[in-house]
Amino acid sequence: MDTLLAVRASGITKCFGDVVALDGVDLEVAQGGIHGLVGPNGAGKTTLLGLLLGLAVADRGSLEILRTPVGRALAAPDGVAGFVDGPGLYPSLTARQNLAALAALRGPGAGTAGIDEVLDQVGLTDVADDRANGFSLGMRQRLGLAAALLTRPRLLVLDEPSNGLDPAGKRHVHGVLNRLAAEGTAVVLSSHRMDDLEALCSEVTILATGRVVFSGPLGKLAAENRELDYRIVTSDPAAARRVAAGTPGVRIADDGAERLVVRAPVPALDELVVRLVGAGVAVRELAPVVSPLEAAFLALTDQPQEDVR
């Protein structure tokens, strides 16, 4: 299978004085895919995003963005947009003026999208003429996304784009990102919101202390991961408990009156579902207590699960 690559990074190392922010990082991001970057604070996510945006150059390694090798000079190739450490907005300007100033910066022949169009995409049409200094964090995030969309990017780089978003804002942002990916734009985003990443990303890269500890599709992550805790709600909890106790590879982790929590790998869980149905027990709900991505994140970055749960 051929994969079109928007980003190809190999052996990227970046140091700040004595601090090694990135240590031999490899990264491949497919065109038209949404790639998540996950890692604890200080793992190097923002540094990596900054390299993609041309805000810094790597000390070692090679980086190719949209098939253009990134040299020693700052600035990413055309077609890259996004933000790190929050969107940059000028509070004395309105939302529309912020975008108009950016569009003017690009010039009339730069093929920028329409200001009204991008404001509509992120759901800020109603506040287009309000000054940005009155915007909430979520509105600022959406305006930052609109600013990035203005340039019709082929690679969109976003640092924590879901911060401060209400459900409606989140829906807008997810919709925009999915549409962009469907149109062929590569999206790289970092987030601490595992539900967001699972909902959006086709692939993830997990960073810990500047190194890649996992990179690949979410499905592979789930398959590679060991046992997970699953919550099961059935029509007959007592019978379900008996069936679970008798299923190989399944251990009962918690036993409540209405629900059952079992710890099992995916094949053993599949067998349990088959046995429950065979025993005439209806399965009303089956979900991981901690998402596969979160579980993998905790396991691969040596974070204790109990603390999080």
Add this chain to the structure above:
Amino acid sequence: MTTATAVAAAPAARPVSVRRVYRFELVKLVSQWRIRLLLLACWLGPALFVAAVGRQSTLPTDTLFGRWMHATGWAGPLVTLGFAGSWALPLLTSVVAGDVFAAEDRLGTWRHLLVAARSPRRIFAAKALAGLTVLLLLVAGLAVSGAVGGLLAVGNHPLVGLDGRLLAPGDAALRVLLAWLCALAPTLALAGIGLLGSVALGRNPMGLLLPALVALVMQLAQMMPLPVGVRLALPGYAFLSWNGLFTGPAQLGPLLIGVAVALAWAAATTLLARLLFLRRDFTNPAHDGSGRRAVALGVLPLAALLAVTVGVLAPAAGGAGSGIGQDKVQRSVATAFAHLYRLQTAELNRPDVTEEQLRATAACDKGSSSVEPEGPGNDWRCVVTWHLPGVDATGTAVYQLDVAPDGRFVADGDGPKEVNGYFLVRTPTGDAPNPLWQFDGNVGLLPDPSKG
């Protein structure tokens, strides 16, 4: 097996042109309320002040040309310039140049701007140019407003120079314009210091205050009895030396040196700011531009520049002296007296006499006989003598002088009452201000070439 194929190549990074970034920066600056208020204040304030003073009986006589604000509209922009050099311009440069880079740190917009503009070099150039543009608009406002206010309220009349000579309105206008242009040089030096502070100190408020603080220190230094070489080497000297345009002959030496030194400081500080800015790492979250190293990189070269300038200027400026000598004071007082005597003669409707006929001379001394008649101080005393055609007797008048370290002096008439002892003279049309009662003058600080 997965085969990786890259997508069609994107064009290499194309930085946005300086012109576009400059326009972007101007939009941001002008959208700030404080900049709008400053523009309004600079374009209206001086006119209102000059017009208001024109309608009052009290004049700001402690300010150069303040005593002539009722006589001509051209005194207004010069009074404004005196105030601007001391206070307004340092504060304006602080607010504009001192904040132009720090504002991005405060708002957290550096990365956004870099991604959009794609060239730190062009961002620096555009920011410096945008700050300069706003600063020039503010300075132009002060100058134009002061002149328009003066001309409308008082009128387009001749201006009395610092040697007592009457300058025709056209000549006065040209010299006022030149004086403001000369004041641009130290303003640019302060703006460069502002840029440097803004880049080197990041969010630290000291960056914003730096131009005002430097200007304050320079003002204090100018009040000290420093050697002339040191005085001329300070980048703010041209805020004072424009006085030399209003003497005859014009004291161009100190003025040109002051302008050149200020421009050298403007260039050096701007280059240092650019160097620091281009060295900055915008992905390091702990780095906001400030730091001991940045401060050292900014301060040490400027200290070296000051030392070199002093080293070059000190020998040419006559070594460690103050530049204020007995001969210079006597010549200045006598010249100004002769010109102003003619003015008083005209007011009193008496027959005109020329300066050559008057042959005015001054004998000046400082303090007691044990004190060397040299240097600044308010203990100078001059006795002026003059002659009138066809009159054998010699006229004498006494002045007490307060000579400032920068060479400016105020001569206060001490009698006789009919000549310089009273602030009014009785003219055929009523009482009028006595031009010989008090007058301002200026002593050139550089060695007099005619003296060999």
